[in-house]
Amino acid sequence: MKEILCLTSYPPRECGIATFSNDLIQSVHRKFGNSYSIKVCALESPAEKQVYSEPVKYTLNTSDASDYIRIGGTVNDDASISLVLIQHEFGLFDEQKSAFLHLVETIVKPVIIVFHTVLAHPEESFKQYLRKIAVACSEIIVMTQTSAHILQSDYQIANDKISVIPHGTHLVSHKDKKKLKEKYKVAGRCVLSTFGLLSSGKSIETTLDALPAIIKENPSVLFLIIGKTHPGVVKTEGERYREMLQAKIVERGLTDSVRFVNLYLDLPVLLEYLQLTDVYLFTSSDPNQAVSGTFVYALSCGCPIIATPIPHALELLKNNSGIIFDFKDSVQLAHATNRLLSNKKLASCMRIAGLQKTASTAWENSAIAYALLFNKKLDITASPVYSLPPLNTEHIKRMSRGFAMIQFSKGNRPDIKSGYTLDDNARALIALSQMYAERKDVSCETYIKTYLNFICHCLQTDGSFLNYVHKDILFTSQNEETGLEDSNGRAIMALGYFISYAGKFPDTWTLDAIRMIKQTFPMITRLQSPRSMAFAIKGLCCYWRKYPSPEICSFIKLLADRLINCYRQNKENKWSWFEAYLTYDNSVLPESLLYAYIATGDTVYKETAQESFDFLLEKTFTDDRIKVVSNQGWLQKEREGQTFGEQPIDVAGTVIALHTFYTVFKDEAYLAKQKTAFDWFLGNNHLHQIIYNPATGGCYDGLEENNINLNQGAESAVCYLTARLAMD
Numbered sequence: 001m002k003e004i005l006c007l008t009s010y011p012p013r014e015c016g017i018a019t020f021s022n023d024l025i026q027s028v029h030r031k032f033g034n035s036y037s038i039k040v041c042a043l044e045s046p047a048e049k050q051v052y053s054e055p056v057k058y059t060l061n062t063s064d065a066s067d068y069i070r071i072g073g074t075v076n077d078d079a080s081i082s083l084v085l086i087q088h089e090f091g092l093f094d095e096q097k098s099a100f101l102h103l104v105e106t107i108v109k110p111v112i113i114v115f116h117t118v119l120a121h122p123e124e125s126f127k128q129y130l131r132k133i134a135v136a137c138s139e140i141i142v143m144t145q146t147s148a149h150i151l152q153s154d155y156q157i158a159n160d161k162i163s164v165i166p167h168g169t170h171l172v173s174h175k176d177k178k179k180l181k182e183k184y185k186v187a188g189r190c191v192l193s194t195f196g197l198l199s200s201g202k203s204i205e206t207t208l209d210a211l212p213a214i215i216k217e218n219p220s221v222l223f224l225i226i227g228k229t230h231p232g233v234v235k236t237e238g239e240r241y242r243e244m245l246q247a248k249i250v251e252r253g254l255t256d257s258v259r260f261v262n263l264y265l266d267l268p269v270l271l272e273y274l275q276l277t278d279v280y281l282f283t284s285s286d287p288n289q290a291v292s293g294t295f296v297y298a299l300s301c302g303c304p305i306i307a308t309p310i311p312h313a314l315e316l317l318k319n320n321s322g323i324i325f326d327f328k329d330s331v332q333l334a335h336a337t338n339r340l341l342s343n344k345k346l347a348s349c350m351r352i353a354g355l356q357k358t359a360s361t362a363w364e365n366s367a368i369a370y371a372l373l374f375n376k377k378l379d380i381t382a383s384p385v386y387s388l389p390p391l392n393t394e395h396i397k398r399m400s401r402g403f404a405m406i407q408f409s410k411g412n413r414p415d416i417k418s419g420y421t422l423d424d425n426a427r428a429l430i431a432l433s434q435m436y437a438e439r440k441d442v443s444c445e446t447y448i449k450t451y452l453n454f455i456c457h458c459l460q461t462d463g464s465f466l467n468y469v470h471k472d473i474l475f476t477s478q479n480e481e482t483g484l485e486d487s488n489g490r491a492i493m494a495l496g497y498f499i500s501y502a503g504k505f506p507d508t509w510t511l512d513a514i515r516m517i518k519q520t521f522p523m524i525t526r527l528q529s530p531r532s533m534a535f536a537i538k539g540l541c542c543y544w545r546k547y548p549s550p551e552i553c554s555f556i557k558l559l560a561d562r563l564i565n566c567y568r569q570n571k572e573n574k575w576s577w578f579e580a581y582l583t584y585d586n587s588v589l590p591e592s593l594l595y596a597y598i599a600t601g602d603t604v605y606k607e608t609a610q611e612s613f614d615f616l617l618e619k620t621f622t623d624d625r626i627k628v629v630s631n632q633g634w635l636q637k638e639r640e641g642q643t644f645g646e647q648p649i650d651v652a653g654t655v656i657a658l659h660t661f662y663t664v665f666k667d668e669a670y671l672a673k674q675k676t677a678f679d680w681f682l683g684n685n686h687l688h689q690i691i692y693n694p695a696t697g698g699c700y701d702g703l704e705e706n707n708i709n710l711n712q713g714a715e716s717a718v719c720y721l722t723a724r725l726a727m728d
Contacts, residue, residue, distance in 0.1 A: 008042070
């Protein structure tokens, strides 16, 4: 495990850099706990003394030049430290600039410095000072492209020494705004808000000057000023700024329209305040402020934003993602606010654009970017080792109403208009049955019965199933327009899985499942689609494992032989597959033959399973990651396939199949590939972004060329969970 020492202010000190560093360190620990140990050298001054706990290892008195010399020697002598990460804000080191430069120059370990502020058009002396810092460091991190450009153009720092890693944001499980307003006693109000440690640089008075014009058109407006006064400001001038604001509120007759939340809020509470906000106002008057954590936190909570033109805002709010107004211009601010409040469609578009733009900035993604950079500077060629997230069924339960699991979502909110499908509820039955039977999660029991009842609802008198169900519980016309064989096979698979846990559930439930699967027997003989046969084989093998019988075995052999025929008809010199193309959920085909081998002992099934699976792995794995077949265009025999458009169902199927193949063959290569494949969900993909959302327990619906599909539908959530279960 590599130890990294981070020089930074750190909690319980209350400042933006301390919060940033704590969030970063926690996110790296969650993502890569077995790869890095991040310790802290906490920055202090005579006026800023704190009592620290882990991970603080050292402290540095930034007011004392000799202490820089001491800590430099300590770092160099500490053999456990592999790399030093410095969080730099000019105010932190202003008292001893020369001593700070000397410290950076004398550290013999690789040093990465994070510039939270980059000043444009510097004076020559300052330019040379910063260039010396840059020369002494192995890498420079900034948070905006604007800052990177300034370093290159104004300081002549080489581009290859600069990395842009955006300010991290917290993943949010979005809640109902109306309920949040009731919770915080602002029901019926149109909420404007701003937050952060209060100081004159926030220019809150700009909003107060704009409020009369805003209230004239929107009388229900309430402006929340969230945050206590910055501790450094309190020490130098007390509460003078807050008192000035309070006097202005009284003077302008705004007491009913402004509310102070004079607290340093815990993160969950802060995120709820931001979620109930109708418009977020960022009024900083500092043109040199490169980035703002408060600004991106609001954006990631879905707030439409009106902001002054700091570089961070200019980058993120372009293309109608927000509204920019001039510094201290209350007239522009009032006009922009009234425009947003009167145009719900515009506000909604900004909300969606903001969520999409900040998706890549989740702290989990920041952790990935930092980890990749750590490895680069430490000459580690292997990918970072991702930690397995804990099991989480919350999103699946959220998507499951009294009747069944809802098909689609908007973000993480279930979209009841999308109705229900047999496919999703069959998958959910498998996943939550495993959670209940193998992990003793009794909270899943009610949902399992719901899914079982839904499968029964879809079962027709001829033993077949319908797949698509309207939100009003009626079957939709889509059942007549779409082939349903795969859905039928998946239902058989789910019933077989459930029956295999007989004894774990009430006997009446098992008997219902047996009755249903027996009713499908006439339909089973008619299956022709390779995937439908594969799903059915897996289900029948699970059934046979619990209740072996010649009849079930004959069905398994019938379907497995049909798959073998498909394979023989399509196999050519460089194409070892069951069809003339690779489509979706490919891994289930060879995996089902391995199931058939286990049930029947027929080695033809085993040999074909291994040969076809190894062919598939060759097509979908690179040296260090999986890249499944694109849903933008299937991979045709003797043609180049499309790229991008990767879906969780394909990766999950591969993870599960690799587990099955390892169980049979005991080949460690399968186990290694299983970990690589699962890491796709955690960030080992071409965007280096998470697909699984640990805040919601959901899973994003797809990986595109330049972005993630942020909806978290039923298929993705359940497929992720089944893959995660296969990892233990």
